[in-house]
Amino acid sequence: DSGVTQTPKHLITATGQRVTLRCSPRSGDLSVYWYQQSLDQGLQFLIQYYNGEERAKGNILERFSAQQFPDLHSELNLSSLELGDSALYFCASSANPGPPYEQYFGPGTRLTVT
Amino acid sequence: QKEVEQDPGPLSVPEGAIVSLNCTYSNSAFQYFMWYRQYSRKGPELLMYTYSSGNKEDGRFTAQVDKSSKYISLFIRDSQPSDSATYLCAMSQDNYGQNFVFGPGTRLSVLP
Numbered sequence: 001d002s003g004v005t006q007t008p009k010h011l012i013t014a015t016g017q018r019v020t021l022r023c024s025p026r027s028g029d030l031s032v033y034w035y036q037q038s039l040d041q042g043l044q045f046l047i048q049y050y051n052g053e054e055r056a057k058g059n060i061l062e063r064f065s066a067q068q069f070p071d072l073h074s075e076l077n078l079s080s081l082e083l084g085d086s087a088l089y090f091c092a093s094s095a096n097p098g099p100p101y102e103q104y105f106g107p108g109t110r111l112t113v114t
Numbered sequence: 115q116k117e118v119e120q121d122p123g124p125l126s127v128p129e130g131a132i133v134s135l136n137c138t139y140s141n142s143a144f145q146y147f148m149w150y151r152q153y154s155r156k157g158p159e160l161l162m163y164t165y166s167s168g169n170k171e172d173g174r175f176t177a178q179v180d181k182s183s184k185y186i187s188l189f190i191r192d193s194q195p196s197d198s199a200t201y202l203c204a205m206s207q208d209n210y211g212q213n214f215v216f217g218p219g220t221r222l223s224v225l226p
Contacts, residue, residue, distance in 0.1 A: 002157065033214075043158070043202060043216040058214060090157050099146050099165065101206065101214075105157025 003027065004106035006091050012112045018079040021109045025072055025093030031055070032074040033094075033103060034066055038087040049074060050097040081113045117141055120203060120217035129226050133190040137203035137217045140184065144205040144215075147179050149188045152200045152219065161201075162188065193224045 003026035013019055025032050034046040045058035049068035060066075063081075068074045078085060088110050092103035118139045127133055135149075145166055150158035162177040164170045164186075170177045176189040186205075190197055203217040 002159070004157070035216075042218040043204075045214040045216070048214075056214070092157070099163070099206075101146065101148055101163060101204075102160055105159065108155075108157055 002104040004091060004093050004104050006106040006109050008109060010110045014114055015081055017081050021076040021089050023074045023091030026104055029093035029095050031094045031097045032068055033092040034076050035090040036087045055097050083113050086111055086113045118215050118217040120220050122218055123221040124223055126223045127193055129224055131193050133193050135188040135201050135220050137186050138184055143207040146206045147186050148204040149177055150202040158202055195224050195226050198223045
């Protein structure tokens, strides 16, 4: 158990809908990362927050947004969902924003868009 | 051409074998190199971290980086069935994690 929690574990929704994925980092970790993992694209870095501020942005679509709250939990919002958004979404946390990138990953949220 | 490439496998080896896993990359700006292990239906876990070129050893695992060839390797000695997982290489080019890129992963099976 990494200490990172993600809810929900599974989510099934229809195209065009909006969902929110939630992540609680390990106790004491200030940095949160979001990733998308699909069979054809592999693990894609979406976005990083450090102590409430956006720190780095990867291949995150404009339909997706995230934030980190004062209690350090983070939410990833996915809107206007498409079939191609079906994937595993991982959250990871680390104590520091930079190297050695010792990120601890949560168990993931499996999103299915029908 | 993808930015980071890995042979997807599956790679099957007998218990006790030495395993060699490799990644090639195209972006010469990458400086930080990592290997993650991912068990089925779990999140990845960090195995090794290396900065720039060179070797790093941790128990049965050795990571090698050759920046001149844009090639990184992970060696697993005395492989065990519990090593059966997908191994992902990852790399980044700066201190702030910008352009954090993962390889597609190699699936490894260690047979008892």
